[in-house]
Amino acid sequence: MSVSLEVQKLRLALNRVELIAPMDAWFAPGQMHVLMGPNGAGKSSLLKCLLGLLPFQGKIYRHWQAGAPRTTAYVPQQIAFEATLPLTIQEYLLMQMSSRPFFLRPSASMLTLVEQLLERVGLEGKAQLRLGQLSGGERQRLLFAQALRRPCALWCLDEPMTGLDELGQAHFTQLLQELRDAGHTLIVIHHDQQWIHTYADQVWEIAGGLVGHSVLRPALKPCVPERLNVMQRVGG
Numbered sequence: 001m002s003v004s005l006e007v008q009k010l011r012l013a014l015n016r017v018e019l020i021a022p023m024d025a026w027f028a029p030g031q032m033h034v035l036m037g038p039n040g041a042g043k044s045s046l047l048k049c050l051l052g053l054l055p056f057q058g059k060i061y062r063h064w065q066a067g068a069p070r071t072t073a074y075v076p077q078q079i080a081f082e083a084t085l086p087l088t089i090q091e092y093l094l095m096q097m098s099s100r101p102f103f104l105r106p107s108a109s110m111l112t113l114v115e116q117l118l119e120r121v122g123l124e125g126k127a128q129l130r131l132g133q134l135s136g137g138e139r140q141r142l143l144f145a146q147a148l149r150r151p152c153a154l155w156c157l158d159e160p161m162t163g164l165d166e167l168g169q170a171h172f173t174q175l176l177q178e179l180r181d182a183g184h185t186l187i188v189i190h191h192d193q194q195w196i197h198t199y200a201d202q203v204w205e206i207a208g209g210l211v212g213h214s215v216l217r218p219a220l221k222p223c224v225p226e227r228l229n230v231m232q233r234v235g236g
């Protein structure tokens with residue numbers, strides 16, 4: 001149920017400035033990979049390259065294991081919603097989960113699904129809040145709920161703990177561990193050294209355009225590309 005990423009000679013330059021010098025990497029499946037480094041080092045940009053959202057030089061391949069849903073979840077860095085947007089959390093999620101025309105009443109089963117999603121991220125009872133009314137932590141929870149709405153094998157999260165209180169951070173840490181334990185591959189940007197040391201399996205540290213790599217917990221069953229069955233090229 002997993003996916004790995006193979007990166008070959010990836011180089012990223014923005015405005016003619018080299019942000020990431022040519023790098024090779026293998027993001028092993030079923031592991032929690034953490035991207036770390038100082039502000040402006042290029043973590044979000046590298047994550048966007050891995051997602052195919054930013055042009056880069058070099059090659060990135062996704063190797064999907066048999067049975068893995070070939071979908072990727074992306075939890076972006078904090079976004080702001082227009083304060084006057086007349087849309088509730090429930091409507092926002094329903095729009096993404098159902099092809100039913102917006103002006104028709106949603107089905108009871110879909111409303112239950114939304115309620116379950118909100119419970120998973122600690123937003124129970126807040127379905128009727130408008131997007132523009134959400135606090136930073138509530139927005140972060142909604143972004144996670146949005147990503148959880150469908151099965152994904154690859155999870156890319158850009159500073160998912162931003163704005164969360166202590167309980168929220170523990171809750172999200174638990175969610176991330178559950179996803180990893182279910183065999184999914186996670187790539188998470190995070191700054192907290194203690195958290196990284198406790199929960200990361202592999203660390204990719206970006207500084208001065210170079211990417212350092214350390215393995216804190218090797219995969220129990222190392223997976224080589226030959227055993228993976230579908231290869232997909234990403235952007236580039």
Ligand SMILES: Nc1ncnc2c1ncn2[C@@H]1O[C@H](COP(=O)(O)OP(=O)(O)OP(=O)(O)O)[C@@H](O)[C@H]1O
Nearest residue numbers: 014015019037038039040041042043044045046077
């Ligand atoms: N589309 C773009 N065009 C030009 N420069 C960009 C673009 N996106 C980001 N940058 C620049 O690239 C550098 C790296 O940005 P990036 O957001 O990847 O850093 P980061 O490591 O995620 O930082 P932070 O920890 O502050 O979130 C920054 O100096 C930023 O201004």
